[in-house]
Amino acid sequence: MADIMTPALGESVTEATVARWTKKAGDAVRKDEILVELETDKVSLEVAAPADGVLSEILAGEGDTVEPGTVLGKMSEGGAAAAPAKAEAPKAEAKPEPKAEAAPAPAPAKSEAAKPAAPSAQRIAAENNLDLAKVSGSGKDGRVTKGDAIAALETRASAPAPAAAPSAPRELHEREERVRMTRLRQTIARRLKEAQNNAAMLTTFNEVDMSAVMALRTEYKDVFEKRHGVRLGFMSFFVKACIAALKQVPDVNAEIDGQDIIYKNHYDIGVAVGTEKGLVVPVIRDADEMSLAGVEKAIGAMGKKARDGQLALDDLQGGTFTISNGGVYGSLMSTPILNAPQSGILGMHKIQERPMVVKGQVVIRPMMYLALSYDHRVVDGQGAVTFLVKVKDAIEDPQRLLLDL
Amino acid sequence: MSQYDVVIIGGGPGGYNAAIRAGQLGLKVACVEKRDTLGGTCLNVGCMPSKALLHASELYDAAMGKEFATLGIEVKPKLNLSQMMAQKAESVTQLTKGIEFLFKKNKADWIKGAGKIVGPGKVEVTAADGAVQTLEAKNIVIATGSEPTPLPGVTIDQQRIVDSTGALSLPEVPKKLIVVGAGIIGLELGSVWRRLGAEVTVVEFLDRITPGMDTETAKTFQRSLTKQGIVFKLGAKVTGAETSKSGVKLTVEPVAGGEAETLEADYVLVAIGRRPYTEGLGLESVGVTTDKRGVIETDHFKTSAPGVWAIGDAIHGPMLAHKAEEDAVACIELIAGKAGHVDYNLVPSVVYTAPEVAWVGKTEEQLKEAGVAYKAGKFPFTANSRAKINHETDGFAKILADAKTDEILGVHIVGPQAGEMIGEYCVAMAFKAASEDIARTSHPHPTRSEAGRQAAMGVEGWTMQS
Numbered sequence: 001m002a003d004i005m006t007p008a009l010g011e012s013v014t015e016a017t018v019a020r021w022t023k024k025a026g027d028a029v030r031k032d033e034i035l036v037e038l039e040t041d042k043v044s045l046e047v048a049a050p051a052d053g054v055l056s057e058i059l060a061g062e063g064d065t066v067e068p069g070t071v072l073g074k075m076s077e078g079g080a081a082a083a084p085a086k087a088e089a090p091k092a093e094a095k096p097e098p099k100a101e102a103a104p105a106p107a108p109a110k111s112e113a114a115k116p117a118a119p120s121a122q123r124i125a126a127e128n129n130l131d132l133a134k135v136s137g138s139g140k141d142g143r144v145t146k147g148d149a150i151a152a153l154e155t156r157a158s159a160p161a162p163a164a165a166p167s168a169p170r171e172l173h174e175r176e177e178r179v180r181m182t183r184l185r186q187t188i189a190r191r192l193k194e195a196q197n198n199a200a201m202l203t204t205f206n207e208v209d210m211s212a213v214m215a216l217r218t219e220y221k222d223v224f225e226k227r228h229g230v231r232l233g234f235m236s237f238f239v240k241a242c243i244a245a246l247k248q249v250p251d252v253n254a255e256i257d258g259q260d261i262i263y264k265n266h267y268d269i270g271v272a273v274g275t276e277k278g279l280v281v282p283v284i285r286d287a288d289e290m291s292l293a294g295v296e297k298a299i300g301a302m303g304k305k306a307r308d309g310q311l312a313l314d315d316l317q318g319g320t321f322t323i324s325n326g327g328v329y330g331s332l333m334s335t336p337i338l339n340a341p342q343s344g345i346l347g348m349h350k351i352q353e354r355p356m357v358v359k360g361q362v363v364i365r366p367m368m369y370l371a372l373s374y375d376h377r378v379v380d381g382q383g384a385v386t387f388l389v390k391v392k393d394a395i396e397d398p399q400r401l402l403l404d405l
Numbered sequence: 406m407s408q409y410d411v412v413i414i415g416g417g418p419g420g421y422n423a424a425i426r427a428g429q430l431g432l433k434v435a436c437v438e439k440r441d442t443l444g445g446t447c448l449n450v451g452c453m454p455s456k457a458l459l460h461a462s463e464l465y466d467a468a469m470g471k472e473f474a475t476l477g478i479e480v481k482p483k484l485n486l487s488q489m490m491a492q493k494a495e496s497v498t499q500l501t502k503g504i505e506f507l508f509k510k511n512k513a514d515w516i517k518g519a520g521k522i523v524g525p526g527k528v529e530v531t532a533a534d535g536a537v538q539t540l541e542a543k544n545i546v547i548a549t550g551s552e553p554t555p556l557p558g559v560t561i562d563q564q565r566i567v568d569s570t571g572a573l574s575l576p577e578v579p580k581k582l583i584v585v586g587a588g589i590i591g592l593e594l595g596s597v598w599r600r601l602g603a604e605v606t607v608v609e610f611l612d613r614i615t616p617g618m619d620t621e622t623a624k625t626f627q628r629s630l631t632k633q634g635i636v637f638k639l640g641a642k643v644t645g646a647e648t649s650k651s652g653v654k655l656t657v658e659p660v661a662g663g664e665a666e667t668l669e670a671d672y673v674l675v676a677i678g679r680r681p682y683t684e685g686l687g688l689e690s691v692g693v694t695t696d697k698r699g700v701i702e703t704d705h706f707k708t709s710a711p712g713v714w715a716i717g718d719a720i721h722g723p724m725l726a727h728k729a730e731e732d733a734v735a736c737i738e739l740i741a742g743k744a745g746h747v748d749y750n751l752v753p754s755v756v757y758t759a760p761e762v763a764w765v766g767k768t769e770e771q772l773k774e775a776g777v778a779y780k781a782g783k784f785p786f787t788a789n790s791r792a793k794i795n796h797e798t799d800g801f802a803k804i805l806a807d808a809k810t811d812e813i814l815g816v817h818i819v820g821p822q823a824g825e826m827i828g829e830y831c832v833a834m835a836f837k838a839a840s841e842d843i844a845r846t847s848h849p850h851p852t853r854s855e856a857g858r859q860a861a862m863g864v865e866g867w868t869m870q871s
Binding site: 118119120121123138139140143145147150151 | 809835838842845846
């Protein structure tokens, strides 16, 4: 008998949801064949069969929450399907070994040893999604009193940390349908709120004339593709332009930590990619050391991984600045939201031909609005505006990038 | 000389419980008691005989008054006072014998005689016949209790002018009884004789009865007693008394100043309070002093003299038998090297009249003075089904809770069975329960205890039965 275990999930990831079993109890499996897909806050994981054999028992069903080391199921090693396997399957309904705590419903009692909280405290916990296990008790022998529960709610409400879910879900009206958010979406939602709650977020705008870059592309795209095996897109220009601007306005590449600002001397640029499941931001590491082709290749590789659901945790962590392109969907102007704990994010938009005035003449130019959302606690107004101007200058005159201006 | 781990001076609820606990913990213990029975004031001339008379007189009053007739029981009762006293004495005797049995069971020695500390670790006992012995003790526990406070200008003769001891054994039902002092003891004993047929007037120095009781509760209580025929003269002080063979003439003056008047009665009960009893105890021999009220100063039951402890009415805290019992257990446990502690805020008080009054924790006045924000929930017994069925609807239950945390800070009940009900709230408060916890705990129906639950609901505004 072999256990099918939940693997390590990543540094700060403590839980995963069982998304899908690809095999049923009783099915024959081959070594390394994928048995079950797990979903975490950041990535999806696949768990493969450790050996040839038969999947005898599923212990963690679809939708269950598991932790690293949780036994997902059992399989018997060796040849054909065995009859006992089928009989054992119904046992899977019984509680899985490790205690899985459903996120929305806090258990009123903690472990056996802990003293029960007062009835009023339990009511407050149930109505407010409060985990009593995390509340310190001031009652006899450390019991959680009503006052303790009330205080815990207040601390939670005033803390900038993830806000608790509101009280009991409201009743559905006719013509409404309730769908549980996926872990990923819940995480995205939480992080968006965190960003909003923590940063003094503002957005400054500018516009950039894309004609120089577009002309460059037109002239060199075939040769480029032939030489480097990858298409020359706009993103690589923007990545390079941003890096040049970050070097001139280091605040935008920094991070607030308590009472300190951490200045980063590396440039890991996150490029937002939309997938079916939601937006993910894989990071192009040390993009300053890459050529345009290198950046394009990296972006392409990350994009594929994202769409295939193959992004690893490392791919998503540690970015210093983010670029998001709403233009591909048609957005003309928008205010991107910061990718915490970063202090700046560039929003690219749709390129649209507009009449512009150049040297006293009205001409048609392909224009793009640029937005920089920034954390005003770290970046001052002048810095933010200067950053965008530098990006604009670099895009409108790519020779500046060559000359490191 | 006999050697003991602990010698306790006094065999009342403090002393005898200390002796029992010490025996349970394997200490060699002796308890010195000069009365010829154990049990102290409580068993012999306090709690127990008064409750016996309160019970008997309550039933007599129910039979004599409208209550029995209302219930369809038609009788013409006759009072046999000597039988009432005899049954009281019989019960008391059995109780004191019960304590003797507990002493034997826990291997505690009862040394009969008056105890006196004659030096560190030495207690001299003088028996009734004059024989003297000295006990050696590693620890001495003073549990000598208290005595009635004398009233200047009014001498207790236990004939016409009595204290609580005398009031428990009057030879006849007074025609007119004046009770000096509207405290718990005066009101209980006044109640007894009122129910047995006496005209009772209560003279009180303050302008309210029962100091220490929540004011709103005291007002309701007083109204109830007045309905029962007790007359109150508040804000009045007794300045002199003149006894004759047939009665007493009391001189009474308004505290605020004004004309004195003379009140006449055949009996007067002086019940203005109690003070620690440490006479002849030999405290000087170990350098222990008392404060101006006679209280022995202690820190966790330790006096200033090493190896000398004190508990009960002789030290600070409510002068209650059950408080002395708590002290006794905590003190002995400390002597035995364990932890021992009493939270006086959780010691309840009870008045065993009808209606009863019981309370634990803080009064509204205390909370206001301390600047504590609180909410109150109150429920009248008129709305309690059981009280209504029993025709006992005087009074209310009131719960005071912290405005923010809802922690129960005080509970005040005036009504039937208040004394039996208050225990629930002592336990709740020991666990720092919220009023909501009481409101969400099932109480059986139909009981008087539901009034407390409805009062708890009232704290957060959802009383359902009124």
